[in-house]
Amino acid sequence: MFARTTTIQGNPDSVDAGIAHVRDVVLPAVTAMEGCIGMSLLVDRESGRAIATTAWESEAAMASSAQQVLPLRDGAQEIMGASTSEVDMWELAVAHRDHAAPEGACARITWLSGYPDAERVIDVYRMTVLPHIQELAGFCSATMMLNRETGRAVGTAVFENRQQLEASREDSRRIRERSAPEMGAMIDDVAEMELAVAHLHVPEMA
Template sequence: MYARSSTVHARSSAVDAGITYIHDTVWPGLTELDGYVGLSLLVDRQTGRCIVTTAWDSEEAMHASRRTADTYRDHAAEILGGSPTVDEWEIAALHRDHRSSPGACVRVTWARVAHENVERAVDGFRLATIPALEELDGFCSASLMVDRDSGFGVASVTFDSAEALRRNRQAMEELRSATIRDAGAEILDECDCDLVLAHLRVPEMA
């Protein structure tokens, strides 16, 4: 499984118009493409950061969608008032305890490890991080996407609400410290986002 994420730092006044365009136009349009398996939209209204992630059943399908995706992305960026950053990933791990509901909140963490430590980091997320997350009240789902060549990765952990995420902040900090220690990871960035759209049909991978 593979994914493409597009990040735009939007004007706060344009976020709602961008959400409408992605829901009404981008999502239905991509659904028609071969190999498409889902879309999510994360929004941090405090900073204006909007992250659209589309999932594909193969690397070939993801690459074949580029022209269509570029057109949608350019228009979305015009609406949002920002320049997009695009990354393509392998979906290395995915676990869903239950489906998200309105009000769900996501902790997103970008990190990097040495190339030779990528597999160890993936195994650690699957075998240690996910079981630990399952013990947290309000945990909904988790995913890890990686670029094995560069060692870059992004982990997303979804909770039922912003309050559930706040309740588990200390536990999340402890898990992050363990990841840094065990995988030799360098944390590059982190943010908390509202899960605005979640139409993912990605199968369990953890």
């Protein structure tokens, strides 16, 4: 499985319009493309940052959709008041869902880089990180994606609501600070965002 993320730094006042556009226009168009297995949208209402993720059955399916999604990306940028977006390609390495995310769900995203061994990152996430975060109150699901060429990885944990996400901060900090050295990776960034669109139908890969 593979995934494409598109990060848009938009206007906070345009977040609701952006969510509606992705839900009503982008989601139906993308999920109708061959090989697409779903889409999600994370948003930060305070900063205007939005991250759209599409999942694909194969790297070839993801690559073949690149030109088709360009006008959809341009439209989302315009509605959200942004002139550019950042696009990243990932291998979807680990996915586990305890239960579907309800309305109001939120996610913590952790970006890593600099690891020497991709398989080590996957093993540590699967055997060390996932067993701990799935015990946290309100846990819904988790994914870990990486790019072997750039040496970057990103882990996402979804919780039922904002309160549970915030309550898990300290435990999550301890988990990542313990696991990053095991991976040989550096923690680049951590963000907490609202899961505004949750249609990423990725099969269990834990």
